[in-house]
Amino acid sequence: MTIADLRAALDTLDDAAFAAFRRDFGGNFTTRQEYVDEFVHQPEHERRLCQLLRLTTEEDKRTVAGQDAIGLAKEANRIAQEANAYSASANVTARQANTIAKKSTRISVLALLLSAIALVIQGFCGARHGG
Secondary structure, eight states, X not given: OOHHHHHHHHHXXXXXXXXXXXXXXXXXXXXXXXXXXXXXXXXXXXXXHHHHHTOOOHHHHHHHHHHHHHHHHHHHHHHHHHHHHHHHHHXXXXXXXXXXXXXXXXXXXXXXXXXXXXXXXXHHHHHHTTO
């Protein structure tokens, strides 16, 4: 809880609610500002003030933030593993495509060679027949 959080929470209390808060917190404080000053000078009262005003302590905020960070890190790790699996799958597909492309190139080269041979034979046969 920050000083501004405490001030805002205290300012929202009507007179009856403030009187109940004073009774529950204890002490000889009579004004809202005295509770703010108490918090500033005695920060160990933060948990009790937060409990009575239904606010979150700074320690609790840090704990939640740390837990959120752990959860997000776990999710990021899961996504990275999933991406790695997709990448591996894409790599396999790329290797297969590369193999097919190499075979296609070989077939094209053979087709060109056969075409060249056919032209040579045609030329040879044409020359033999006078043609």
